[in-house]
Amino acid sequence: xxxxxxxxxxxxxxxxxxxxxxxxxxxxxxxxxxxxxxxxxxxxxxxxxxxxxxxxxxxxxxxxxxxxxxxxxxxxxxxxxxxxxxxxxxxxxxxxxxxxxxxxxxxxxxxxxxxxxxxxxxxxxxxxxxxxxxxxxxxxxxxxxxxxxxxxxxxxxxxxxxxxxxxxxxxxxxxxxxxxxxxxxxxxxxxxxxxxxxxxxxxxxxxxxxxxxxxxxxxxxxxxxxxxxxxxxxxxxxxxxxxxxxxxxxxxxxxxxxxxxxxxxxxxxxxxxxxxxxxxxxxxxxxxxxxxxxxxxxxxxxxxxxxxxxxxxxxxxxxxxxxxxxxxxxxxxxxxxxxxxxxxxxxxxxxxxxxxxxxxxxxxxxxxxxxxxxxxxxxxxxxxxxxxxxxxxxxxxxxxxxxxxxxxxxxxxxxxxxxxxxxxxxxxxxxxxxxxxxxxxxxxxxxxxxxxxxxxxxxxxxxxxxxxxxxxxxxxxxxxxxxxxxxxxxxxxxxxxxxxxxxxxxxxxxxxxxxxxxxxxxxxxxxxxxxxxxxxxxxxxxxxxxxxxxxxxxxxxxxxxxxxxxxxxxxxxxxxxxxxxxxxxxxxxxxxxxxxxxxxxxxxxxxxxxxxxxxxxxxxxxxxxxxxxxxxxxxxxxxxxxxx
Amino acid sequence: xxxxxxxxxxxxxxxxxxxxxxxxxxxxxxxxxxxxxxxxxxxxxxxxxxxxxxxxxxxxxxxxxxxxxxxxxxxxxxxxxxxxxxxxxxxxxxxxxxxxxxxxxxxxxxxxxxxxxxxxxxxxxxxxxxxxxxxxxxxxxxxxxxxxxxxxxxxxxxxxxxxxxxxxxxxxxxxxxxxxxxxxxxxxxxxxxxxxxxxxxxxxxxxxxxxxxxxxxxxxxxxxxxxxxxxxxxxxxxxxxxxxxxxxxxxxxxxxxxxxxxxxxxxxxxxxxxxxxxxxxxxxxxxxxxxxxxxxxxxxxxxxxxxxxxxxxxxxx
Numbered sequence: 028x029x030x031x032x033x034x035x036x037x038x039x040x041x042x043x044x045x046x047x048x049x050x051x052x053x054x055x056x057x058x059x060x061x062x063x064x065x066x067x068x069x070x071x072x073x074x075x076x077x078x079x080x081x082x083x084x085x086x087x088x089x090x091x092x093x094x095x096x097x098x099x100x101x102x103x104x105x106x107x108x109x110x111x112x113x114x115x116x117x118x119x120x121x122x123x124x125x126x127x128x129x130x131x132x133x134x135x136x137x138x139x140x141x142x143x144x145x146x147x148x149x150x151x152x153x154x155x156x157x158x159x160x161x162x163x164x165x166x167x168x169x170x171x172x173x174x175x176x177x178x179x180x181x182x183x184x185x186x187x188x189x190x191x192x193x194x195x196x197x198x199x200x201x202x203x204x205x206x207x208x209x210x211x212x213x214x215x216x217x218x219x220x221x222x223x224x225x226x227x228x229x230x231x232x233x234x235x236x237x238x239x240x241x242x243x244x245x246x247x248x249x250x251x252x253x254x255x256x257x258x259x260x261x262x263x264x265x266x267x268x269x270x271x272x273x274x275x276x277x278x279x280x281x282x283x284x285x286x287x288x289x290x291x292x293x294x295x296x297x298x299x300x301x302x303x304x305x306x307x308x309x310x311x312x313x314x315x316x317x318x319x320x321x322x323x324x325x326x327x328x329x330x331x332x333x334x335x336x337x338x339x340x341x342x343x344x345x346x347x348x349x350x351x352x353x354x355x356x357x358x359x360x361x362x363x364x365x366x367x368x369x370x371x372x373x374x375x376x377x378x379x380x381x382x383x384x385x386x387x388x389x390x391x392x393x394x395x396x397x398x399x400x401x402x403x404x405x406x407x408x409x410x411x412x413x414x415x416x417x418x419x420x421x422x423x424x425x426x427x428x429x430x431x432x433x434x435x436x437x438x439x440x441x442x443x444x445x446x447x448x449x450x451x452x453x454x455x456x457x458x459x460x461x462x463x464x465x466x467x468x469x470x471x472x473x474x475x476x477x478x479x480x481x482x483x484x485x486x487x488x489x490x491x492x493x494x495x496x497x498x499x500x501x502x503x504x505x506x507x508x509x510x511x512x513x514x515x516x517x518x519x520x521x522x523x524x525x526x527x528x529x530x531x532x533x534x535x536x537x538x539x540x541x542x543x544x545x546x547x548x549x550x551x552x553x554x555x556x557x558x559x560x561x562x563x564x565x566x567x568x569x570x571x572x573x574x575x576x577x578x579x580x581x582x583x584x585x586x587x588x589x590x591x592x593x594x595x596x597x598x599x600x601x602x603x604x605x606x607x608x609x610x611x612x613x614x615x616x617x618x619x620x621x622x623x624x625x626x627x628x629x630x631x632x633x634x635x636x637x638x639x640x641x642x643x644x645x646x647x648x649x650x651x652x653x654x655x656x657x658x659x660x661x662x663x664x665x666x667x668x669x670x671x
Numbered sequence: 672x673x674x675x676x677x678x679x680x681x682x683x684x685x686x687x688x689x690x691x692x693x694x695x696x697x698x699x700x701x702x703x704x705x706x707x708x709x710x711x712x713x714x715x716x717x718x719x720x721x722x723x724x725x726x727x728x729x730x731x732x733x734x735x736x737x738x739x740x741x742x743x744x745x746x747x748x749x750x751x752x753x754x755x756x757x758x759x760x761x762x763x764x765x766x767x768x769x770x771x772x773x774x775x776x777x778x779x780x781x782x783x784x785x786x787x788x789x790x791x792x793x794x795x796x797x798x799x800x801x802x803x804x805x806x807x808x809x810x811x812x813x814x815x816x817x818x819x820x821x822x823x824x825x826x827x828x829x830x831x832x833x834x835x836x837x838x839x840x841x842x843x844x845x846x847x848x849x850x851x852x853x854x855x856x857x858x859x860x861x862x863x864x865x866x867x868x869x870x871x872x873x874x875x876x877x878x879x880x881x882x883x884x885x886x887x888x889x890x891x892x893x894x895x896x897x898x899x900x901x902x903x904x905x906x907x908x909x910x911x912x913x914x915x916x917x918x919x920x921x922x923x924x925x926x927x928x929x930x931x932x933x934x935x936x937x938x939x940x941x942x943x944x945x946x947x948x949x950x951x952x953x954x955x956x957x958x959x960x961x962x963x964x965x966x967x968x969x970x971x972x973x974x975x976x977x978x979x980x981x982x983x984x985x986x987x988x
Contacts, residue, residue: 229746229759310744325865628862631862
């Protein structure tokens with residue numbers, strides 16, 4: 028994924044230092060020349076007014092044009108309208124099929140598929156997960172989400188595979204697509220809901236298309252990776268047999284890339300699911316809508332009841348596709364036929380018994396006990412806890428001692444010095460190109476006229492990343508040392524990673540009050556699992572020989588960790604930082620819903636008021652911020668995954 | 672090979688653009704609507720509980736008395752206008768006044784029609800908790816607010832008093848008001864009504880003073896009694912220039928709006944929704960059941976419907 032990889036010669040630290048010094052020297056030189064010029068022209072530390080472009084007029088114009096022409100202009104009648112219709116038709120077809128199969132049929136067919144692709148254990152897990160969705164009283168919303176997901180994932184896979192095919196077969200396409208995919212992946216989904224809504228209106232078509240933008244890149248990337256990584260020996264052998272280019276592709280390259288393709292599918296599914304909830308803000312329906320509506324009545328229990336099916340779907344789909352990618356179970360034809368027959372029999376039996384709807388008597392109300400637990404927690408932890416103080420006091424202190432100084436400090440820095448710091452960081456860790464991208468992205472924020480809110484958001488991101496890294500590294504070290512702890516941790520991380528953020532927005536407000544502190548807390552919860560996973564894996568992959576030899580030299584556990592494990596796991600740690608930053612940014616923005624303010628609030632405002640100028644400018648600034656943060660932390664060797 | 676791909680693509684594009692004819696962007700319901708083949712209505716629900724109460728009762732009656740299937744879409748007011756115009760939803764039951772949208776969709780494009788009043792009058796204002804107003808009666812006049820700025824300070828308000836605002840979808844002039852009335856306050860946006868309610872409840876539990884943007888009718892008043900702070904009196908047109916506002920918010924009779932096609936061809940459902948009209952007390956009763964007693968909207972609606980038959984009989988066509 029790392030588009031421009033600096034070949035940092037790790038073996039030559041002296042040279043590295045020299046190169047770093049040279050880079051910094053060059054930057055200093057540029058600063059000495061440019062800063063006085065800039066200072067003379069635009070005095071003051073804030074972003075100069077003269078360098079901003081006010082897009083309010085044109086953007087409002089565009090928005091008005093779309094609204095006025097949406098029902099009559101050929102572009103809409105003959106293009107977007109058909110796209111929209113096609114999406115609605117597909118989703119409806121899948122939804123009706125799922126309803127017709129009934130709960131017994133859907134569960135049986137899902138379990139059957141899981142069994143064929145991933146074995147008996149996954150089949151039992153799948154069946155249990157579907158039954159649990161029904162038990163929670165969420166059968167119909169689950170089917171709506173599933174229908175939406177099926178269409179969105181198929182579309183994402185089609186788009187992603189096409190792009191990946193192009194990038195895998197042509198070097199030029201690869202170079203052209205890389206920055207596009209990079210950008211698509213650092214885009215926080217929240218930022219581009221508004222333009223999609225404006226064109227397609229609220230509802231399912233907009234939700235599906237926003238999901239495709241979000242979920243297609245991993246498929247494209249992994250397809251390209253798989254095609255490029257095909258064994259040259261095999262390809263030559265196939266070529267020597269006289270195969271045409273197309274035959275080579277179909278018979279050799281694609282089958283050889285199977286593992287990568289399935290990993291791509293897996294990643295696409297996970298991202299599409301996480302989008303299913305965010306898309307509820309634009310009326311996508313399904314489980315996400317239930318979570319969002321529960322949020323409106325401050326009903327954590329109901330939000331959890333709708334959130335759990337999402338977690339279950341995510342875990343099941345993740346495990347099944349991952350197991351299928353690892354090879355799965357090769358089957359005989361007879362097994363397929365019998366099992367499929369059994370699944371269909373169950374479906375038909377369910378239908379004949381007139382039991383296609385989930386029976387209402389079989390539902391479990393978890394909302395009430397959960398709400399009681401949350402009430403107790405907030406009542407006893409919010410304030411007045413002896414010695415340590417309540418969560419509200421912590422939040423207050425965190426705001427006053429960490430967030431405020433950080434924000435004020437960033438705002439106090441003259442704008443050109445912020446650009447210089449960005450340039451230096453990005454150049455030290457990457458190449459001059461990454462540095463240039465980062466600086467241009469940061470400058471674009473200034474030009475858009477949202478310098479101050481962007482730095483406010485940045486201060487929240489920095490604080491949240493710092494907390495995430497401290498907690499994440501500590502947990503990862505423990506997980507890397509103890510297998511048992513890691514096994515215990517795994518389901519917890521699964522839940523944190525797949526639980527929709529909307530579910531814990533209210534508990535964090537109840538604990539930390541309204542403001543930036545709950546936004547930071549929510550971001551930490553969301554980003555922690557990825558950081559822990561990547562770091563723990565990196566620490567475990569450290570060469571056992573190096574560990575052994577250090578132990579034989581008499582190093583203690585701590586010395587071993589500091590002097591051998593951590594340095595050797597440096598690439599993994601850098602990746603963890605990078606992923607942490609990207610994920611934190613995504614949630615800090617949603618923090619606009621709980622008082623995080625800054626860019627996140629502007630995006631929500633734009634969506635709520637249909638104000639394209641505010642929403643889109645803030646969205647663009649978030650994208651720039653994401654690009655900048657990504658480039659500044661982009662490790663030289665990054666894996667092709669988002670969200671680990 | 673290349674030319675053939677090109678031809679196929681061109682043919683496909685041609686088919687897509689001309690062959691299938693025009694696609695009407697205004698004729699797209701949700702794919703989940705009316706799945707059982709029944710006649711259906713799609714209602715928009717706004718994030719606040721009062722709006723949920725309207726929809727819950729309308730939905731219950733449409734389903735149980737008139738035999739419709741009702742789908743709901745969660746969406747904020749302004750996008751709801753857009754959705755109404757496109758026919759994605761059929762009705763918006765509680766609108767707090769959006770002159771720009773009225774001009775555009777009702778007057779110019781004629782895709783939306785007014786469905787009559789809801790019977791409830793809405794009012795936005797600044798509120799302090801009643802326990803605090805009792806201790807300091809003079810806080811209820813805006814001229815004395817500066818005196819209490821210290822008491823209302825929070826970590827988020829940066830040394831000034833905190834005026835807590837809610838969801839970005841709400842109608843608010845508070846930033847301009849604070850500036851134009853030269854108050855020593857900082858507007859802090861809670862970002863969503865849920866966050867705002869949670870914070871108000873936490874403050875109330877500890878009997879802490881706070882100043883908040885709030886509105887009536889609202890069920891929370893029964894849990895946390897609040898007293899309105901007097902702002903300079905509202906006069907017609909004093910809020911015309913958003914930057915120069917220095918007066919209180921008006922009292923707004925809340926309106927219903929229907930998609931124009933639905934209003935014309937919507938049969939009994941449209942007739943029913945036009946007649947739907949209840950009081951602030953009714954709405955609050957249902958809201959409180961939903962938000963505080965944690966009944967599902969359907970249960971709350973059933974309870975209300977069971978005990979108010981004379982009211983809703985009159986709405987049926």
